Amino acid sequence: MDTAATAPTFRDATDADVDALVALIESAYRGDASRVGWTTEADILEGQRTDPEAVLQVIKSTDSRLLTVERDGRIVACCQLQHRGHHAYFGMFAVSPALQGGGLGKVVIAEAERLAREAWGVTEMHMTVISVRNDLIAWYERRGYRRTGRMTPFPYGDERCGIPQRDDLQFELLLKELA
Structure with a gap:
């Protein structure tokens, strides 16, 4: 991370953050x-990744x-944590493209894992990643996540999830045991 910048601060999102998020x-x-960052999906999906309603739904959800x-x-990163029994789901993860590759993502995911353990006492973190995103999956594997081979279909035809540019998209479940 750029040492000249101030350390990141973490807080729960509010309704006022929706547009920025x-x-x-x-x-x-x-x-x-x-394309400035390395997490782009621009070559496999067009259209939207999320919308104000989806972000607000996460903010308002009790779990x-x-x-x-x-x-x-300024908001530079975010992630969703959802309590699902013995595990937490990690999603809606984003780091500003200009800051990608500088270590901020590692800090965010570590803090998310810590918060999920402390707040909910969960023993695992789960996430789903588009299975053709090998570079992104490798990044998560370096953080201790493992591929499960458990796939769910991509929601073709639901433009709220983007407009696929290929016909082989599916989500793979990744998980990590939390100490």
Whole structure:
């Protein structure tokens, strides 16, 4: 991470953050802006990654929290944590493309794991990743996540999830045991 920048601060998202969070998530995954970072899905999906309604639903849910990460007064990263019994689900993860590759993502995922353990006493973190995203899956594997081979279909025809540019998309469940 850039040592000249201030350390990130973590907080739960509020209704007032919705527009900034949608813009962040979209910039990390879709369109030309996403190509600045390495997490882009621009070559496999067009259209939206999320929308204000989906973000607000996470914020309002009693079993979820949308962890918001700020640096120098601006939102630079986020992730969803959802309590699901003995495990937590990790999703809606985004880091500003200009900050990707600098270590912020590692800090965010470690904090998310710590919060899930402390708040809910969960023993595992689960996430789903588009199975053709080998670079992203490898990044998660370096953080201790493992591939399960358990796939769920991509929601073809539901433009709220994007417009697929290929016909072989599916989600793979990744999990990590939390100490």
